Amino acid sequence: MKLQNKRALVTGGDSGIGQAIAAIFAEQGADVAVVYHTDAEGAAETRRRVEAAGRKALVLQGDVGDPASVAKIYEAVARDLGPLDILVNNAGIAPDDAEVADLTDEALESVLRTNLMGPLFCARPFIRLRRQNGGGGRIVNISSVAQHLPTPESAPYGMAKAGLGSFARSLSRELAEDKINVNNIAPGLIQTPMTQDRLDDPKARAESFEKIPWHRAGQPEEIARLALFLASDDGDYVTGQTWVMDGGLTMQWGGA
Ligand code: NAD
Numbered sequence: 001m002k003l004q005n006k007r008a009l010v011t012g013g014d015s016g017i018g019q020a021i022a023a024i025f026a027e028q029g030a031d032v033a034v035v036y037h038t039d040a041e042g043a044a045e046t047r048r049r050v051e052a053a054g055r056k057a058l059v060l061q062g063d064v065g066d067p068a069s070v071a072k073i074y075e076a077v078a079r080d081l082g083p084l085d086i087l088v089n090n091a092g093i094a095p096d097d098a099e100v101a102d103l104t105d106e107a108l109e110s111v112l113r114t115n116l117m118g119p120l121f122c123a124r125p126f127i128r129l130r131r132q133n134g135g136g137g138r139i140v141n142i143s144s145v146a147q148h149l150p151t152p153e154s155a156p157y158g159m160a161k162a163g164l165g166s167f168a169r170s171l172s173r174e175l176a177e178d179k180i181n182v183n184n185i186a187p188g189l190i191q192t193p194m195t196q197d198r199l200d201d202p203k204a205r206a207e208s209f210e211k212i213p214w215h216r217a218g219q220p221e222e223i224a225r226l227a228l229f230l231a232s233d234d235g236d237y238v239t240g241q242t243w244v245m246d247g248g249l250t251m252q253w254g255g256a
Pocket residue numbers: 011012013014015016017018035036037038039062063064065090091092093094114142143144145186187188189190191192193194195
C-alpha cells in the first residue's frame with residue numbers, strides 16, 4: 001500500500017482521469033474527497049469504487065474557479081474527512097474551438113478560471129492546512145501536452161496549461177522548506193469523455209493516431225499510475241517538474 005491512511009482531494013474526480021486517480025489512490029489505502037461540477041452520477045460511481053476498495057469517499061459538488069466554493073469544499077473536508085495529505089488539481093474544461101479573433105470574453109474567462117486559477121485557488125488552502133499540520137504533502141496538477149505545444153483555435157486552453165508549468169516551478173520553490181512536492185502531469189490524447197467524440201469519429205481517430213508514435217490513445221489508468229508515483233513516497237525526490245505521458249506525441253518534431 002503506497003498511500004496507507006493518507007487523505008487526498010481530487011478535483012474533477014467524477015470522470016475520466018480524475019475518477020481513475022481517485023480509484024487507484026483508494027486501492028492504495030487513501031480516503032478520497034471527490035469534487036465534481038455537474039456529473040453527480042459519475043461522482044456516485046467514483047464513491048462506489050473508493051468504497052469497494054475499503055476506503056472512505058467524501059463526494060462534494062463545487063466549482064474550482066470560484067474561491068468561495070473552494071472554501072466550502074475545504075470546510076466540508078475538514079469536518080468530514082480530516083487533514084489532507086494530497087491535492088490533485090485535475091478539473092479542467094476543453095472549450096469549443098475558436099480563433100482568438102472570435103473569442104468571447106466569457107469563453108476566455110471560463111477556461112482560465114477553471115484550468116489555471118482553479119489549481120491556485122485549491123492549492124492556497126491546502127498549503128495553509130499542511131503548514132498547520134507540520135508540513136509535508138503532495139500537489140499534482142493535471143496539465144496537458146498543450147503546456148508545450150501550440151494550440152491553434154484553442155489558445156486559452158494552451159495558455160492555461162502553459163501557466164500551470166510556471167505555477168508548478170514557482171510553487172515548488174515556495175514550498176520546498178515545507179517539504180511539499182509540486183509536480184504536473186502532461187497527458188497526450190487520453191480516452192475520456194473529453195475526447196470521446198474525437199475517438200468515436202473514425203476519420204478524426206485515424207488522424208490523431210497517425211500523429212502519435214504509439215498509434216493509440218492512453219488510458220486514464222496510465223495517468224493514474226503516474227499520479228500515484230508522484231503522490232507516494234516513491235516520488236519524494238522530485239518537485240517542480242512536468243511529466244509528459246503522451247505515447248511520444250511531443251517527439252513529433254519532424255524527420256523520419
Ligand atoms: P473529463 O471531461 O472526463 O473530466 C473533466 C473533469 O473536470 C470533470 O470531472 C468535471 O467535473 C471537472 N470540472 C470541469 N469544470 C469544473 C469546475 N469548474 N469545477 C470543478 N470541476 C470541474 O476529462 P478528462 O480528460 O478526464 O480531463 C481531466 C484533466 O485532464 C483536465 O484538466 C484536462 O484538461 C486534462 N487533460 C486531458 C486530456 C485527454 O486527452 N483526455 C489530455 C490532456 C490533459
